[in-house]
Amino acid sequence: MTAKTKSWILMATGRSPTNIAVIKYWGKRDEALILPVNDSISVTLDPDHLSATTTVAVSPTFDCDRMWLNGKEISLSGDRFQNCLREIRKLAGDVEDEKKGIRIRKEDWQNLHVHIASYNNFPTAAGLASSAAGFACLVFTLAKLMNVNEDHGKLSSIARQGSGSACRSLYGGFVKWTMGNDASGSDSIAVQLAPESHWSDLVIIIAVVSSKQKETSSTTGMRDTVETSPLLQHRAQCVVPARVLLMEEAIRNHDFASFARMTCVDNNQFRAVCLDTTWTWQLIFLNTTRQIAEACFLMKWIIFEVAYTFDAGLNAALISPNRKVAGLASKAAICFPPSPENDLASYVTGDKSIIYEAGLQSMKYVEALPPPPEYKDESPCQKSTRDVSYFICTKLGTGPKVLTEESLALINPTTGLPM
Amino acid sequence: MTAKTKSWILMATGRSPTNIAVIKYWGKRDEALILPVNDSISVTLDPDHLSATTTVAVSPTFDCDRMWLNGKEISLSGDRFQNCLREIRKLAGDVEDEKKGIRIRKEDWQNLHVHIASYNNFPTAAGLASSAAGFACLVFTLAKLMNVNEDHGKLSSIARQGSGSACRSLYGGFVKWTMGNDASGSDSIAVQLAPESHWSDLVIIIAVVSSKQKETSSTTGMRDTVETSPLLQHRAQCVVPARVLLMEEAIRNHDFASFARMTCVDNNQFRAVCLDTTWTWQLIFLNTTRQIAEACFLMKWIIFEVAYTFDAGLNAALISPNRKVAGLASKAAICFPPSPENDLASYVTGDKSIIYEAGLQSMKYVEALPPPPEYKDESPCQKSTRDVSYFICTKLGTGPKVLTEESLALINPTTGLPM
Numbered sequence: 001m002t003a004k005t006k007s008w009i010l011m012a013t014g015r016s017p018t019n020i021a022v023i024k025y026w027g028k029r030d031e032a033l034i035l036p037v038n039d040s041i042s043v044t045l046d047p048d049h050l051s052a053t054t055t056v057a058v059s060p061t062f063d064c065d066r067m068w069l070n071g072k073e074i075s076l077s078g079d080r081f082q083n084c085l086r087e088i089r090k091l092a093g094d095v096e097d098e099k100k101g102i103r104i105r106k107e108d109w110q111n112l113h114v115h116i117a118s119y120n121n122f123p124t125a126a127g128l129a130s131s132a133a134g135f136a137c138l139v140f141t142l143a144k145l146m147n148v149n150e151d152h153g154k155l156s157s158i159a160r161q162g163s164g165s166a167c168r169s170l171y172g173g174f175v176k177w178t179m180g181n182d183a184s185g186s187d188s189i190a191v192q193l194a195p196e197s198h199w200s201d202l203v204i205i206i207a208v209v210s211s212k213q214k215e216t217s218s219t220t221g222m223r224d225t226v227e228t229s230p231l232l233q234h235r236a237q238c239v240v241p242a243r244v245l246l247m248e249e250a251i252r253n254h255d256f257a258s259f260a261r262m263t264c265v266d267n268n269q270f271r272a273v274c275l276d277t278t279w280t281w282q283l284i285f286l287n288t289t290r291q292i293a294e295a296c297f298l299m300k301w302i303i304f305e306v307a308y309t310f311d312a313g314l315n316a317a318l319i320s321p322n323r324k325v326a327g328l329a330s331k332a333a334i335c336f337p338p339s340p341e342n343d344l345a346s347y348v349t350g351d352k353s354i355i356y357e358a359g360l361q362s363m364k365y366v367e368a369l370p371p372p373p374e375y376k377d378e379s380p381c382q383k384s385t386r387d388v389s390y391f392i393c394t395k396l397g398t399g400p401k402v403l404t405e406e407s408l409a410l411i412n413p414t415t416g417l418p419m
Numbered sequence: 420m421t422a423k424t425k426s427w428i429l430m431a432t433g434r435s436p437t438n439i440a441v442i443k444y445w446g447k448r449d450e451a452l453i454l455p456v457n458d459s460i461s462v463t464l465d466p467d468h469l470s471a472t473t474t475v476a477v478s479p480t481f482d483c484d485r486m487w488l489n490g491k492e493i494s495l496s497g498d499r500f501q502n503c504l505r506e507i508r509k510l511a512g513d514v515e516d517e518k519k520g521i522r523i524r525k526e527d528w529q530n531l532h533v534h535i536a537s538y539n540n541f542p543t544a545a546g547l548a549s550s551a552a553g554f555a556c557l558v559f560t561l562a563k564l565m566n567v568n569e570d571h572g573k574l575s576s577i578a579r580q581g582s583g584s585a586c587r588s589l590y591g592g593f594v595k596w597t598m599g600n601d602a603s604g605s606d607s608i609a610v611q612l613a614p615e616s617h618w619s620d621l622v623i624i625i626a627v628v629s630s631k632q633k634e635t636s637s638t639t640g641m642r643d644t645v646e647t648s649p650l651l652q653h654r655a656q657c658v659v660p661a662r663v664l665l666m667e668e669a670i671r672n673h674d675f676a677s678f679a680r681m682t683c684v685d686n687n688q689f690r691a692v693c694l695d696t697t698w699t700w701q702l703i704f705l706n707t708t709r710q711i712a713e714a715c716f717l718m719k720w721i722i723f724e725v726a727y728t729f730d731a732g733l734n735a736a737l738i739s740p741n742r743k744v745a746g747l748a749s750k751a752a753i754c755f756p757p758s759p760e761n762d763l764a765s766y767v768t769g770d771k772s773i774i775y776e777a778g779l780q781s782m783k784y785v786e787a788l789p790p791p792p793e794y795k796d797e798s799p800c801q802k803s804t805r806d807v808s809y810f811i812c813t814k815l816g817t818g819p820k821v822l823t824e825e826s827l828a829l830i831n832p833t834t835g836l837p838m
Contacts, residue, residue, distance in 0.1 A: 228684075231691060234653040265647075265697055272650060272691040278684055 008102050009059040009416050010095070013409045014141035016054070016400040017047040018122070018133040019168045019175065020204070020317045022263040022309060023247050024270035027226045027236060032079070033185040034164045037226070037236035039244045040177045041251075042168045043319070044196065045204060046397035049350040052133035053403065054118040054141045055410040058104075062113035068410075068418045069118050069134070076116075083161040084139055085114075091154075092146035109146055117410035117418040122392070135162030136169030140400040152399070156190035172196045172398035174251050176244070196396035199254055203326035203354060206392040207316045221274065228278035235273055240266075256321040260307035263319065267309040327358030330391065350393040427521050428478040428835050429514070431564035432828045435473070435556035435819040436466040437541070437549065438587045438594065439623075439736045441682040441728060442666050443689035446645045446655060451498070452604040453583045456645070456655035458663045459596045460670075461587045462738070463615065464623060465816035468769040471552035472822065473537040473560045474829040477523075481532035487829075487837045488537050488553070495535075502580040503558055504533075510573075511565035528565055536829035536837040541811070554581030555588030559819040571818070575609035591615045591817035593670050595663070615815035618673055622745035622773060624737045625811040640693065647697035654692055659685075675740040679726035682738065686728040746777030749810065769812040 025040035045051075065085060067076050076082070092109035096102070104112070116138065120130050139159040143150070156167035160177075168175040171192040180188035225232050243262055250258035306329050307319040320326035330348075344362055348355050359365065403409075412419050444459035464470075484504060486495050495501070511528035515521070523531070537556065539549050558578040562569070575586035579596075587594040590611040599607035644651050662681055669677035725748050726738040739745035749767075763781055767774050778784065822828075831838050 230658040231650045231653060231688065234650060234657075238653075239649040261697075265695075268697075269650065269695050272695040275694060276684075276688050276691040278680075278687075 007059070007061055008100055009057050009061075009411075009413055010097060010100070010102055010104075010145065011055055011057040011409055011411055011413060012141050012145035013053065013055040013403040014137050014144060014400055015047050015051050015403055016133050016137035016140055016169050017044045017172065017397045018050045018052070018130065019044045019165065020309060021165065021168075022259070022307070022319075023240065023243055023266050024309075025164055025177065026270050026273060027222050027232050028164070029179075030183075030185065031223070033188075034160050035185050035188050036164060036177065036179045037232070038240040039179050040165075040168070041193070041244060041247050042165070042175050042177075043202070043204070044169065044172045044175060044397050044399065046350075046394045047401070048397070049392055049394040050122045050133070050206075051397075052118055052120050052130070052137040053408065053410060054116060054134070054137040056138075056141045056145045057115045057411045057413075057416050058112050058145060059115075059416050060112065062115055062416060065113050065116075067116040067118070070120060071418060080135070080162045081138075084135065084158055085142070087158045087161065088139060088142045088146060088148060091143070091148045091150055093149055095145075095147045114142070114145075115411055115416050119410055131163035132165040132169045135159045135166035136400060138162065139166070140170065141402075144402055153189045153191065157185060157188060160185070160188060160190075170399060173198060173396055176248070192399075193248060193251055196398060199251065200396065201322045202396055203320045203323055203351075204394050204396070205318045205320070205326060205330060205354075206394065207318070208389045208392065221277070225273055225277040229273050229276040231276045232273045235269060239269065256305060260305055260319065260321075263307035263309050271310065323354055323357065326354050326393070330355045330393070331358055331360065346390065348391045348393060350391075351395065352393065354393045426478070426480055427519055428476050428480075428830075428832055429516060429519070429521055429523075429564065430474055430476040430828055430830055430832060431560050432472065432474040432822040433556055433560035433563060433819055434466050434470050434822055435552050435559055435588050436463045436591065436816045437469045437471070437552040438463045438584065439728060440584065440587075441678070441726070441738075442659060442662055442685050444583055444596065445689050445692060446641050446651050447583070448598075449602075449604070450642070452607075453579050454604050454607050455583060455596065455598045456651070457659040458598050459584075459587070460612070460663060460666050461584070461594050461596070462621070462623070463588065463591045463594060463816050463818065465769075465813045466820070467816070468811055468813040469541045469552070469625075470816075471537055471539050471549070471556040472827070472829065473535060473553070473556040475557075475560045475564045476534045476830045476832075476835050477531050477564060478534075478835050479531065481534055481835060484532050484535075486535040486537070489539060490837060499554070499581045500557075503554065503577055504561070506577045506580065507558060507561045507565060507567060510562070510567045510569055512568055514564075514566045533561070533564075534830055534835050538829055550582035551584040551588045554578045554585035555819060557581065558585070559589065560821075563821055572608045572610065576604060576607060579604070579607060579609075589818060592617060592815055595667070611818075612667060612670055615817060618670070619815065620741045621815055622739045622742055622770075623813050623815075624739070624745060624749060624773075625813065626735045626737070627808045627811065640696070644692055644696040648692050648695040650695045651692045654688060658688065676724060679724055679738065679740075682726040682728050690729065742773055742776065745773050745812070749774045749812070750777055750779065765809065767810045767812060769810075770814065771812065773812045774810075 019042040021040050021042045023039070023041040025036050025038070027037040029035050029037050065076050067074055067081070076085070089109045092106050094106050095104040118134055118137065120133065122130065136156075136159045139155050139162065142148075143155055148155070152170045156170040156177075159170060160167035165177070167188075167190040168177050170190055173196040174193040175190050176193050177190050178188065180186070182188070243266055246258065247262045249255070250262060305321060306325060309317050309319075318326075318329055320329055344355075344360070345352070406413070410419055411417065438461040440459050440461045442458070442460040444455050444457070446456040448454050448456050484495050486493055486500070495504070508528045511525050513525050514523040535557065537553055539552065541549065555575075555578045558574050558581065561567075562574055567574070571589045575589040575596075578589060579586035584596070586607075586609040587596050589609055592615040593612040594609050595612050596609050597607065599605070601607070662685055665677065666681045668674070669681060724740060725744060728736050728738070737745075737748055739748050763774075763779070764771070825832070829838055830836065
């Protein structure tokens with residue numbers, strides 16, 4: 001390791017998308033390595049609306065590895081972070097920055113510490129796969145900084161050890177996480193089924209039911225399901241393999257009806273095994289309370305051929321075949337009125353043009369919408385004003401990208417601390 | 420057939436209990452014969468609080484078979500009624516009433532018509548197994564009138580052809596419906612595991628969430644589950660058999676903890692396979708909306724070792740090991756305040772002494788109860804006043820009984836029509 005001065009700082013910034021599973025991952029066969037009991041398939045969401053941005057800095061002046069998430073320092077002592085850092089360091093290559101006169105040999109990385117700053121442009125730990133985007137971004141950006149010369153498949157197997165579904169955020173479009181067979185986990189990696197351009201008409205609307213953190217982590221929930229649900233192994237071994245093939249075929253053929261049907265039935269079965277879980281089901285059940293209310297109106301959307309899927313948190317994702325159907329769906333969704341203090345701009349985020357095109361230009365159009373039928377006999381104050389915090393209108397997105405513009409870095413290049 | 424005059428009427432009146440399954444029946448392997456995909460176990464409820472009363476009358480002056488349910492004439496043309504009437508007529512014996520000078524030979528029954536009047540002392544078709552009590556009572560009372568000389572096992576296999584779970588209402592206490600193997604259904608019968616006296620401490624509180632009729636019949640729901648749930652057959656073949664053995668053991672040993680645990684997990688799994696159903700799940704889901712709200716507070720009762728179980732309708736049944744625990748549970752339950760027009764007497768029915776002993780002597784005690792924790796941050800009008808229509812406090816009950824007192828008959832002995 002050489003440099004003109006001892007105080008140099010080298011940085012890289014990356015941005016990774018989040019993803020939502022259409023064939024669900026629920027249950028690990030190996031807790032430490034995060035190996036799943038079945039394959040899963042996801043769609044990657046547009047990083048402009050849902051993504052993690054991470055800056056990683058290295059300097060000989062750093063005493064230890066440190067990380068800040070959304071501006072707040074967090075501990076890196078957990079196994080998940082340690083596994084990712086260790087595996088990436090093993091693969092680190094030589095780095096040379098002639099302009100700054102910095103040269104790092106691959107063996108130096110073992111003794112250099114990193115500062116990591118990460119920021120999610122959407123609620124953390126509320127079921128929107130923030131840990132997926134976060135670990136994918138951490139691994140991707142560390143790999144860039146450390147000049148790791150491996151394909152995204154290898155990186156996905158490292159991100160997987162941070163958070164299982166993170167491996168699927170290493171690619172854009174449609175992604176499959178193959179469960180693999182090897183005990184080491186080396187073949188439990190993500191592969192891209194199709195890029196986002198393959199089916200660019202799809203519109204995804206996320207109803208953020210609560211931006212509060214989940215009460216049970218997915219990790220605890222899955223463990224309880226593996227330990228107590230008599231139905232889970234049957235699902236994993238006898239049901240999911242055929243669904244994965246059908247889903248791949250539906251994606252290949254742009255067959256939205258099959259895609260939507262498979263998405264909905266697998267979502268239902270995922271929740272079914274949660275319900276079949278002795279301990280956690282109680283918490284899932286609690287979490288479900290508001291989701292059920294959502295589901296009541298979401299169901300109607302099926303007649304529009306809209307697919308819905310929940311994650312372990314409180315939010316619902318709706319996938320429409322095109323903007324026109326998405327506009328119809330958004331009209332139904334917005335029947336859940338925003339809080340009085342909200343304007344339309346803060347109630348619908350992302351690609352607002354979808355709802356404008358559907359004729360909803362301002363809150364007065366929203367307020368004039370009739371309530372969903374099942375709410376008609378409720379008194380006005382029982383119309384669940386706060387059931388949906390806000391909507392995110394988005395689409396399929398790309399995989400991780402390096403952000404070269406210095407103004408996007410989250411770490412001060414002089415102090416090595418978050419901006 | 421002889422009689423002094425042609426205008427005689429002969430009647431019998433019976434009363435049959437309803438039952439609630441603790442190991443669930445969900446799914447038929449034969450739709451016509453009503454043969455289930457797995458064994459089930461139920462508790463019979465006290466007929467003083469939940470039962471059907473049926474009077475059957477026969478007279479040579481009756482032109483056709485007719486039936487009145489809760490005072491309203493209903494059609495007997497359905498297969499289910501026809502199967503029960505045909506099977507019972509086949510077994511009919513000679514009847515002689517010396518006082519009235521009536522003599523009916525067994526072959527006469529084929530040409531004699533019956534009038535049937537039935538009355539439920541609880542809401543019909545809202546998930547409280549009204550059809551179970553009703554068909555059990557119909558078959559039992561017809562058997563008495565027609566002097567059928569068969570044991571209750573045989574009668575249960577006839578009642579089963581009216582409504583599957585009706586076979587379990589032929590006995591008091593704890594009852595198992597063995598699925599049987601024979602294609603004719605002859606061995607798909609109910610057997611008593613233990614009489615009500617075996618475990619008389621148990622208290623059952625039913626929260627009647629809605630007395631409206633169900634939106635989907637159990638028949639339709641089961642058929643959809645059999646046709647579309649990939650998890651149902653696994654449940655039926657690989658999960659339920661072991662649970663049935665454990666439940667039988669728990670009942671034999673008065674082991675309430677195991678009994679409660681098995682009741683809850685099997686209820687969850689029943690709902691899980693409903694959720695895993697492609698079509699009906701949507702309706703079940705709608706029905707579930709309010710149940711979920713119930714479940715949130717019912718869950719707390721588990722810490723008191725209270726078992727909960729739902730049926731396909733909207734109501735919850737709670738089983739407590741004794742009156743003291745039931746009193747605690749009722750306090751939690753009554754946090755869901757009754758409508759303003761209700762007094763305590765109409766809000767809690769059945770054995771009210773349980774709630775009086777728990778310190779709830781009048782509505783002002785009920786109104787002073789704190790709301791359940793998860794309702795604390797809701798505005799007062801969102802406290803779901805109408806979630807529970809009323810409670811029924813009850814206990815284990817006896818099987819069908821003949822009612823000899825003439826004043827209890829539902830048919831006028833002179834006109835042959837409902838009173």
